[in-house]
Amino acid sequence: MKILPPTLRESNRYLAISVTSEGDIPRRDLVNEILFCAATLHGDAGSSEMGIRLLSFEENKGIIQCRMDRVWETRAVLATVTSIKGMRIRIKVLGVSGTVRGATEKYLLTQDINEPEPERKRTQTIKESRMIIDVGTISGEVVNRNNNEIDLLSEDPHSLEILNRSNTRYFGITVFDIKDKEIDV
Amino acid sequence: MGIIKSSNFYDLNVHTLPDYADSPSRMILEAKYMGYSGICLTSINTANTFHGTDITMPTPRDFEIYTGIEIQADNLSKLNKYINRSMNKVDIITVSGGDEDINRGAVENGRVDILAHPASRGKPLNHVLSKAAADNGVAIDFNIDALIRHRGGSRVRILSAIRQNARLARKFDAPMVITSNARSHYDLRGPREMMALGMLMGMTQEEALHALSTVPGSIINRNRNNNRIMDGVEVVQ
Numbered sequence: 001m002k003i004l005p006p007t008l009r010e011s012n013r014y015l016a017i018s019v020t021s022e023g024d025i026p027r028r029d030l031v032n033e034i035l036f037c038a039a040t041l042h043g044d045a046g047s048s049e050m051g052i053r054l055l056s057f058e059e060n061k062g063i064i065q066c067r068m069d070r071v072w073e074t075r076a077v078l079a080t081v082t083s084i085k086g087m088r089i090r091i092k093v094l095g096v097s098g099t100v101r102g103a104t105e106k107y108l109l110t111q112d113i114n115e116p117e118p119e120r121k122r123t124q125t126i127k128e129s130r131m132i133i134d135v136g137t138i139s140g141e142v143v144n145r146n147n148n149e150i151d152l153l154s155e156d157p158h159s160l161e162i163l164n165r166s167n168t169r170y171f172g173i174t175v176f177d178i179k180d181k182e183i184d185v
Numbered sequence: 186m187g188i189i190k191s192s193n194f195y196d197l198n199v200h201t202l203p204d205y206a207d208s209p210s211r212m213i214l215e216a217k218y219m220g221y222s223g224i225c226l227t228s229i230n231t232a233n234t235f236h237g238t239d240i241t242m243p244t245p246r247d248f249e250i251y252t253g254i255e256i257q258a259d260n261l262s263k264l265n266k267y268i269n270r271s272m273n274k275v276d277i278i279t280v281s282g283g284d285e286d287i288n289r290g291a292v293e294n295g296r297v298d299i300l301a302h303p304a305s306r307g308k309p310l311n312h313v314l315s316k317a318a319a320d321n322g323v324a325i326d327f328n329i330d331a332l333i334r335h336r337g338g339s340r341v342r343i344l345s346a347i348r349q350n351a352r353l354a355r356k357f358d359a360p361m362v363i364t365s366n367a368r369s370h371y372d373l374r375g376p377r378e379m380m381a382l383g384m385l386m387g388m389t390q391e392e393a394l395h396a397l398s399t400v401p402g403s404i405i406n407r408n409r410n411n412n413r414i415m416d417g418v419e420v421v422q
Binding site: 020022040072073076078079080088089090092093138162163165166168171173177 | 203369378
């Protein structure tokens, strides 16, 4: 079968995204969740018009394809993605471009020199990172560390109540909150 | 797109420790990463006490931190009492809406800055309340967490109430703000995502942009201006 000539093809936009999550997200789960959110927000008819596809997804960064005139709707869909299998997740759109190459070069490969983007690579939960630290009234185990940002797991009842209210698993703190800054986490 | 890029965005309702799970400094870092120029750290608790946030972190460049309180009350006299008590302690006074009496009490009190999630119980504001909000300069909040936290029937009900709020706010020219009402940094969304959700709530793109940039900015200016005594009264010299 002949392929469509370029002038008759739908024109697309490519959204560079970065994903923040409590754990590792498999590509398949992310795709399913995004399409599910599109179907709940805009319905089947609306999501067929948007033509959302996840083109690539590696190391919590990826590219999403959508129709040119449906970028705002796609952004809304990405904003409603909140959790995958009980893990909290947040999708940030880094930028929109007209070609895959443009999106990759402009938003995925470059790093802003003035304000270095916090590296989203998560450190392994190695033994050294398991320690009790104090943040005012909250103490717990360090789960993830990423530059200045720390995820803290706490299990005392008062903390669990707060976590429940916020619908997260970990406390989000920074190194600035820790009293004893000498601790090498 | 140029006008969006050159705007400063503010999120005026973000909750942190000890009420919710993120520390103020974490929230600030994440909000900065998402592209905001300022956020308001809002205390919300049953005792309605404002806990000053001592931030041990150096403030990031080009970033403003405001303090606020979200007042939860179950009747009007308590609401007014809490509002009076919080005066001059915080930058921004927010009232937790939803109940019809409380919505009314909030929009009729000029000292309130924002009526938060007025449609959270699926009941829209009527023309009287929208007009009162416009007269008293109380901003009506369009909280995106209604859209991202709920699914199915409850979301439909809240969304249709929000749409009516937007329609009436436009008619009576009441200020509109979009806030995240974030309970953790996973609830934060980028400014353009917030605009996209605002457009689903029945705003135009321009209104959504103003609801995130100029309207919050003017609320902050109004409250940080020491010469201002009340609406229309200002110390000139």
